[in-house]
Amino acid sequence: MIAAAIAPGRSLRWPRALLTAVLLALFAFAIFGPLANLLLWAFAEKWYFPSKLPSEFGFAFWQRVFDPRGNALASLGTSVWIAVLTVVVSLAVAIPAGYALARLKLPWRGAILLLFLLPQAVPNLPIYVNIARVFYEVGLNGTVIGVVLVHAAHGLVLAVWIASAAFAAVDASLDEAARNLGASPWTCFRTITLPLAAPGLMASAIFVFLESLDEFTGTYFVGVPDVTTLPLLMFNASMGGNYQIASITALLLLVPSIGFMLVVERFLKADVLAMVGR
Amino acid sequence: MTASAVAATDAATLASAALRRGRLAGLALIAPALAIVVAFFIVPLGISFATAFRAKDGSFTLAHFEKSFELYTTDLVFTLAIVLLSSALIALVAVAIAGYLTLGENPRAVAVLRWLYRWPLFIPFVVAGQVMRTFLAKNGMLNHVLIGAGLLDPLAAQSLLDWRGIVIAFVWKQAPFVTLLVAGAMASLDRQHIEAARNLGAPRWRVLWDIVLPQVRGTLLVGVVLSFVTMLSVLSVPLMINPNSPTMITVDVAYRINTHADYAVANALCLLSLLFAAGGAAFYLRHAVRSAGEAS
Amino acid sequence: MRFRLTLAAALAAAIAVSAPVSAQTTLNVVTAGDQNMVEYVTNYLGPKFEAMNPGVKVRAVGTGPGDAGSQKIYEKLSAQQKAGSAAWDTDVAVVHQRGAATMVKENLLLNYRNDVAAGKLVSRDSAKNALGANVDGYVLPMFHSQIAFAYNPDLVKAPPKSYTELAEWVKKNPKQFGYNGVKGGMSGVGFVMGWVSANSGLGEKLEKGPYAAGDKATIEKSLAGLKDFNQNVVMTPGNAGTLDMLNRGEIAMGPVWVDMFYTWQADGKLSPKIKLSLPQPGLPGQPMYYVIPAKAANAALAKKFIDLAESPEVQADGIVRQFNWYPGIDPQHVQAKLTPAAWNKLFTDISPSDLAKYGRPFPLSEYFTDIVEGYERVVLK
Numbered sequence: 035m036i037a038a039a040i041a042p043g044r045s046l047r048w049p050r051a052l053l054t055a056v057l058l059a060l061f062a063f064a065i066f067g068p069l070a071n072l073l074l075w076a077f078a079e080k081w082y083f084p085s086k087l088p089s090e091f092g093f094a095f096w097q098r099v100f101d102p103r104g105n106a107l108a109s110l111g112t113s114v115w116i117a118v119l120t121v122v123v124s125l126a127v128a129i130p131a132g133y134a135l136a137r138l139k140l141p142w143r144g145a146i147l148l149l150f151l152l153p154q155a156v157p158n159l160p161i162y163v164n165i166a167r168v169f170y171e172v173g174l175n176g177t178v179i180g181v182v183l184v185h186a187a188h189g190l191v192l193a194v195w196i197a198s199a200a201f202a203a204v205d206a207s208l209d210e211a212a213r214n215l216g217a218s219p220w221t222c223f224r225t226i227t228l229p230l231a232a233p234g235l236m237a238s239a240i241f242v243f244l245e246s247l248d249e250f251t252g253t254y255f256v257g258v259p260d261v262t263t264l265p266l267l268m269f270n271a272s273m274g275g276n277y278q279i280a281s282i283t284a285l286l287l288l289v290p291s292i293g294f295m296l297v298v299e300r301f302l303k304a305d306v307l308a309m310v311g312r
Numbered sequence: 313m314t315a316s317a318v319a320a321t322d323a324a325t326l327a328s329a330a331l332r333r334g335r336l337a338g339l340a341l342i343a344p345a346l347a348i349v350v351a352f353f354i355v356p357l358g359i360s361f362a363t364a365f366r367a368k369d370g371s372f373t374l375a376h377f378e379k380s381f382e383l384y385t386t387d388l389v390f391t392l393a394i395v396l397l398s399s400a401l402i403a404l405v406a407v408a409i410a411g412y413l414t415l416g417e418n419p420r421a422v423a424v425l426r427w428l429y430r431w432p433l434f435i436p437f438v439v440a441g442q443v444m445r446t447f448l449a450k451n452g453m454l455n456h457v458l459i460g461a462g463l464l465d466p467l468a469a470q471s472l473l474d475w476r477g478i479v480i481a482f483v484w485k486q487a488p489f490v491t492l493l494v495a496g497a498m499a500s501l502d503r504q505h506i507e508a509a510r511n512l513g514a515p516r517w518r519v520l521w522d523i524v525l526p527q528v529r530g531t532l533l534v535g536v537v538l539s540f541v542t543m544l545s546v547l548s549v550p551l552m553i554n555p556n557s558p559t560m561i562t563v564d565v566a567y568r569i570n571t572h573a574d575y576a577v578a579n580a581l582c583l584l585s586l587l588f589a590a591g592g593a594a595f596y597l598r599h600a601v602r603s604a605g606e607a608s
Numbered sequence: 609m610r611f612r613l614t615l616a617a618a619l620a621a622a623i624a625v626s627a628p629v630s631a632q633t634t635l636n637v638v639t640a641g642d643q644n645m646v647e648y649v650t651n652y653l654g655p656k657f658e659a660m661n662p663g664v665k666v667r668a669v670g671t672g673p674g675d676a677g678s679q680k681i682y683e684k685l686s687a688q689q690k691a692g693s694a695a696w697d698t699d700v701a702v703v704h705q706r707g708a709a710t711m712v713k714e715n716l717l718l719n720y721r722n723d724v725a726a727g728k729l730v731s732r733d734s735a736k737n738a739l740g741a742n743v744d745g746y747v748l749p750m751f752h753s754q755i756a757f758a759y760n761p762d763l764v765k766a767p768p769k770s771y772t773e774l775a776e777w778v779k780k781n782p783k784q785f786g787y788n789g790v791k792g793g794m795s796g797v798g799f800v801m802g803w804v805s806a807n808s809g810l811g812e813k814l815e816k817g818p819y820a821a822g823d824k825a826t827i828e829k830s831l832a833g834l835k836d837f838n839q840n841v842v843m844t845p846g847n848a849g850t851l852d853m854l855n856r857g858e859i860a861m862g863p864v865w866v867d868m869f870y871t872w873q874a875d876g877k878l879s880p881k882i883k884l885s886l887p888q889p890g891l892p893g894q895p896m897y898y899v900i901p902a903k904a905a906n907a908a909l910a911k912k913f914i915d916l917a918e919s920p921e922v923q924a925d926g927i928v929r930q931f932n933w934y935p936g937i938d939p940q941h942v943q944a945k946l947t948p949a950a951w952n953k954l955f956t957d958i959s960p961s962d963l964a965k966y967g968r969p970f971p972l973s974e975y976f977t978d979i980v981e982g983y984e985r986v987v988l989k
Contacts, residue, residue, distance in 0.1 A: 054421045058428070063457075065431050068443040068484065071453055072435075075446075080876035083857025086456055090876065103650050127348065130341035138338035144597040146342065148590060153353045155541045155589030157562040159569055160578045163683035164356030170691035187352040190345055192538065196493070199534045203497070233496050241489065248436035255684060259636040259669050259697055265436070266669070267643070272438045273548070274642040274673040275848025275868075277446070278875065284439040291434040383984055445845070451856040471858070473845070555788055555843035557988040567791040570675040571980060573710055 076281040095278035099267075099286075106264065106286070113263040114290045116178060116253075117246035120185040124193040124242045127186075129235065132197025133223070137206070147195065153188045158251060166255040176260035184252035189242035196241070200234025201227060236298050243294050247287055364579035376580040383564075384581060390558040391544065392588055394475060398482040399540045403532060405483060406490035410528075411520040414498040415506070433488045441552035444481040448472035448553075477553040478560070482543050490535035497531035498524055537596040541589045561585050635909050637668045638684075639702035640677030641896060644871055644931070646670040652926055657913055664909060674793060674847060678707025685716045685901050695905040700913055702750055704794075705734075705894045705970065709741035718900040719745040724911050726918030729937040733969070734895050740817070740972035747897035748918055749936035751927045753867040754893035754967050755798040756884040756958060758851075763860035767885040771806040774887060775833070778840040786842035786850055786859035790983050793847035797980060798892040799863040801971055803837075804830050804979050806889050814971035814979075824978050831979075831986040838987060854878060863891065866958075870932040884957035890966035895936060920945050928954060934963075 075081070078088035079095070099106050135143055165184065166175065174180035204227050212222045228235075250265040257263070264283055272280035367373040409429050416422040432440065447453045450471035458464035472480065501524065509519045525532075550560040561581055568578040635657070639645045646668045654666035671677040681701050688696045703711070711717050721727040721735075727748060734752065736744040759767050763784065768774040778785045788796035805814055808830035810823060842859055844850040850862040851872050864884075872878040898917060900910045916922060923935045924945035932953060935942040943951050955963070970976060 051418065054418055058421060058424055061425070062428055064484070065428055067453060067457070068440075068447040069431060069435070071443045071446045072439070078876070082855050082877060082879045083451065098647065101647075101651065103654065104647070123348075127345040131345035134338040134341035138334055138341075140335065140338045140342075144594070146346070147597060148593055149346070149354065150349055151541055151589065151593050152357060152586070153349065154538070155545060155593070156357065156582050156586050157545045157547060157565045159547065159562075159565055160575055160582055161353070161356050161360045163575075163687050164359040165352065166684055166687035167359075167691050168352060168356055170688050170693050176697060183348060183352055187349050190349055191541075194345055195534055195538060199531060203500075203530065233500060234493075237492060237496055240492075244433060248438075251680075254671065254680060255687070258684075259634075259638065259667055262669055268436070269438050269548075270646075270670045270672045270677075271643050272442045273552075273676075273848070275852055275872070275877075276643050276875070277442065277877070279643055280439060280442055284435065287436070288434050295430075295434075383981075445849075445852065446856075449853070449856055450858045551792060552845055552849070555792065555845040555849060557789070559791065563791055566676065570679045571706075571790070571797070572977060573679070573706070 072281045072284060075277040076285055078278060095282055099279055099282050105262070106267070106283075109262045109264045109267070110286055110290075112178075112261060113247060113265060113287070116181050116185065116261075116263065117243050117290070117294075119178070119182045120189055120246040121239050121242050123182055123186045124189045125197075125235065125239060128190060128193030128197045128238070129228075131194050133201050133227070135194070135198040136201035147198070150191045150194045152191075154191045162251055162255045165252070169256045175256050176258075178257075178261055181253050181257040181261050181263075184256045185246040185249050188249065188252065189245045192241045192245060193238045196234055196238035197231070200231040200238075203234070204230045240295050240298055244291055247291055360575075360579050361583055363576050364583055366576065376576040377584075379577050380580045380584065384561065386558045387561055387564055388584060390475070391561045391585070394478055394482075394560065395540055395543045395588075398479050398486070398543055399536050401479065401483045402487045402490055402539055403536050405487040406494050406535065407520070407525065407532065409487075409491045410495040410498050411516075411524065413495050414501075414524060415516045415520060429491055430488050432485050433492070435485065437485060437546050438548040438552075440481055440485045441549040444477060444484070444549075445473065445552050448477045448480065473553055474556050475554060478550050481549045481553060482539075482546075485549075486539040486543065490532070490539055493531050493535040494528055497528040501527055533596050533599055537592055540592045544585055544589050544592075633664050633906060633909065635664055635666045635699050635906055635913060636697060637666060637700045637702070637913070638671060638681055638698045639668060640671050640673070640675075640681060640704060640707070641702065642673050642868065642871060643670055645702060648926065648930070652930070653913070653917055653922070656922070657916055660916070661909070661912065666913070675704050675706050678703040682707050682711050682716070685711065686714065688903075689714070689716060694903065696901045696903045697905070698901050699904045699906045699910040701899050701901065702896055703899060704896055705738040708743055708747050708897045708899055709738040709973070711899065712738075712741060712743045712746050716902055717746045718902050718904065718907060720900050720907075720911055720914070721745045721748060724748065724915045724918070726915050726937060729918065729920070729941050731938055737969070738894075738897075739970055739976060740974070743897075747899055748914060749895035750898050750917065751867065751931070751936045752893060752895045752934040753865050754886075754934065754958075754963065755795050755802075755863050755891040756866050756869075756886050757861055757891075758854060758864045758869055758878075758882050758884055759861035760854070760857070760879070761881060761883055767861065767883075768887060769885075770888045771803055775837055778837065781860070782840040783842050784860040785840070786844045786853050786862040788844045788846050788849055789988075790980050792845055792849065794894075795847045795850060795863045795865055796844075798970070800831075800834065800983055801976070801979060802887070802889070802891045802968075803834055805968070805971075807833055811889070814975045815969050817972050817975075819972055819974040823975070824982065827975075827978055828982045828986050831982050834983070835987045851878065854882065866893075867931065867933045874932075886958055886962050886966040888966060890968040892970045893967045894970055 074088055077091045077093070079092040080090035081088035134140060135147065140146070169175040169180050169184075174183065208226050209222050212226055213219070248265055250263065250269040253261065253263050254266055258266070264287060268280055268283035268287065271283065364376050365372055365374070367375065409425065413422055413426055416425070435443070448471070450469055454472070455464065455469040459466050459469065505523050506519055509523055545562060547562040547566055550563050551566065554560070561584070565578045565581050568574040568581070637649050639649065649666065649668035654668065657666055658664055671680040681698070681703055685696060685698065722745065730748060732749070735747060735749055736742065738747070757767060768777045774785070787799045790797050790800055804827055805811060808826050810826060842853065844853050844859070844862065847865060847868060850859070850864055851868060853859045854862060855872070855877050866884060869878065869884065873880060873882070898914045900907055900914070904910050918937055920937065920941040923937055924942045927933050927935050928942060928946060929950055934954060971979065
């Protein structure tokens with residue numbers, strides 16, 4: 035690619051295309067190689083040395099996961115519902131917080147940002163017993179709201195940091211121009227700053243959703259036994275080496291994850307297009 | 313006093329009142345988010361960390377920290393090295409992929425890459441650990457493919473299930489996250505500068521390095537620091553991939569709790585891990601503040 | 609504006625969803641261990657119990673394998689105790705020995721054994737003693753498990769019968785033996801315990817006591833041999849890690865939990881050819897216990913549930929026939945309910961006499977700590 039840039043010419047086009055294709059193929063292997071393992075285990079009924087591929091395929095483990103008494107679909111539904119609520123709660127508090135941290139010259143700005151970082155920065159294992167205690171004392175254990183708040187506490191670092199960066203990237207002079215023309219701060223925010231920061235905010239929504247869908251330890255300590263989510267099953271199966279069940283639940287969780295991203299991206303495109311020419 | 317001096321003092325008073333009101337408004341905007349994090353994480357964190365300083369009889373002691381350093385200094389250094397290396401690689405991969413998505417001239421390749429790179433985002437860490445364990449093992453899929461393609465001698469096959477496996481798993485899982493952020497930032501840049509530079513004959517890597525990268529530095533830094541901090545706290549990946557010693561601190565924390573019920577040393581180790589994370593975050597904040605100062 | 613209304617509606621819906629709906633009683637069973645333990649309660653014990661007690665629903669949740677899973681159960685009960693909750697949200701828990709010992713020490717459990725008919729069917733020491741802690745009356749064993757060497761008979765013609773033989777074997781067959789050290793799983797910890805027991809000369813004192821701090825030096829000396837041993841073996845990432853490497857044929861032999869071993873074979877993840885063996889002087893084993901939290905909301909129902917689970921019929925049909933695990937209650941009660949063929953399947957690889965001689969309990973908790981920390985100091989440096 036570097037050589038081609040120095041000597042422009044058609045003679046170098048198709049070897050370059052070949053190089054690009056090879057690099058893409060290698061990249062695809064790097065991404066899908068490990069994932070292929072997931073697919074194989076999801077349908078493997080017998081797989082051990084010396085077979086390089088499963089010796090028997092089947093749906094036996096799918097039947098185990100979807101056993102009617104096992105509530106897999108119900109816990110999937112609960113997981114998605116909790117993730118959606120987490121995104122709503124996180125964005126609701128992160129948008130004002132991100133704006134304030136980016137635009138208003140607050141004292142302690144660095145310390146506040148650092149504070150939001152803590153839930154992700156510390157290995158959580160020894161903290162959970164005390165988180166559970168706080169929730170029991172407040173009476174929020176075993177409720178969906180409790181689990182949402184635990185997920186939000188973790189997801190807020192993504193929401194607040196990314197929102198703050200997104201708002202900081204929006205040119206402040208646009209705001210000033212609008213104010214000079216007489217617009218109120220709220221109108222400025224609603225029509226100028228927020229739409230321009232929307233791509234970053236939507237990205238943070240996706241990450242918070244994915245984070246919530248992967249969260250299991252907090253859900254156990256605050257939600258179980260009344261609130262059970264599919265990631266709990268996935269974590270236990272994966273740690274126990276139960277590859278088939280872990281792979282099946284991971285595949286199941288892929289569906290809402292990718293679905294959410296597609297929905298958000300569609301919304302995002304429309305919004306950005308709507309802002310063009312305003 | 314002269315009229316202008318009075319006016320000046322009045323203006324100053326008004327300005328400081330406005331500043332105070334602005335500050336109060338700012339704090340009010342942050343309050344809900346802060347409340348959630350403080351009530352449901354910081355308070356339990358404080359309770360936990362207090363045990364790191366408490367001896368069995370309740371007195372203040374640093375013995376738990378002494379024990380942490382006695383047994384786990386190598387692991388602390390190892391953790392920091394792994395996470396720094398992974399962060400650097402993630403930054404490299406993210407810039408490379410995002411750069412190609414922005415500056416690539418083969419539309420089909422760009423479309424394929426854009427579809428390809430995101431998949432690991434949807435895989436949780438625990439599943440990433442599991443698939444990497446079966447992929448990178450001595451008789452795992454990677455070696456099978458390399459041997460099948462004739463690129464590797466069967467006897468030379470080695471297991472990547474050590475520090476290399478951890479780095480590979482981290483980069484595989486986190487690079488798409490940073491790439492998504494950086495590609496988004498690059499996509500919202502003004503293309504005029506890029507077009508102008510290309511028209512003048514600049515090679516694409518120069519455009520990336522001199523024009524695009526400086527403008528998305530802030531976003532890249534956010535992504536890398538968030539990844540740095542997240543990798544410090546992941547338990548499943550090192551637990552499932554690296555059986556050797558040294559290992560990451562999170563494994564030691566889990567071990568102290570589950571095998572010895574030793575919450576004191578576990579919390580001491582968490583506190584030390586937190587200092588690393590805070591160091592990384594402080595680095596970002598200083599950079600971000602400095603660049604914000606330069607911009608204004 | 610619309611956004612705010614949507615938010616309010618969503619929150620209201622969430623609160624509605626989280627309010628309790630049914631009028632029937634729910635028995636909450638929380639179990640550590642693999643997913644099949646959860647399925648055992650959900651698909652087998654649950655329907656049986658619900659048929660006997662109309663109006664009751666059994667709800668099972670898993671917390672994950674190993675002592676990590678038991679620790680999570682302990683932490684939740686401890687949190688409720690510290691928060692002063694009146695009725696706790698777990699009625700029956702299934703935990704490992706360490707978890708049970710910690711819970712008894714902190715008064716988190718109900719002393720229920722005398723209130724349960726099946727309590728008379730258990731006479732083994734493991735029902736009274738968990739790692740040196742007195743848990744008499746607070747626990748009943750659900751099943752007993754044992755650490756044993758799993759080996760591929762195609763690659764290991766004659767499995768080593770003692771630790772000395774094993775040390776020689778690994779020198780001749782480097783990187784064919786694997787275990788997980790002391791972090792990540794109890795099968796590796798058990799192996800280290802067995803090594804110390806064989807090489808330190810302390811023998812039964814480690815299990816029965818009295819504990820003497822002066823033995824630390826002897827223990828660390830015996831661990832020095834393990835450091836050389838480790839040069840010729842593969843370290844695996846945990847209980848499942850050892851089985852995982854056996855699955856791919858990367859090792860030929862390693863210590864595994866017998867219950868996990870049979871589960872992996874049943875799930876098609878281990879070749880049916882692989883066998884088990886016990887070396888002299890032995891490897892540890894431990895039961896998993898049924899316990900009832902002190903302030904369980906449905907303690908009476910919990911006792912009935914455990915009574916059902918520990919009845920000879922259920923132990924024979926559920927534990928032995930379904931899982932091929934050693935029963936929790938005394939073997940003679942269970943053997944009577946099975947055909948000889950079904951009973952002898954338990955002893956395909958390890959005979960009852962070998963099991964009696966070489967299946968040992970874990971050492972006392974102080975020796976346990978000394979051995980494990982000694983490993984960290986001597987072997988991992």
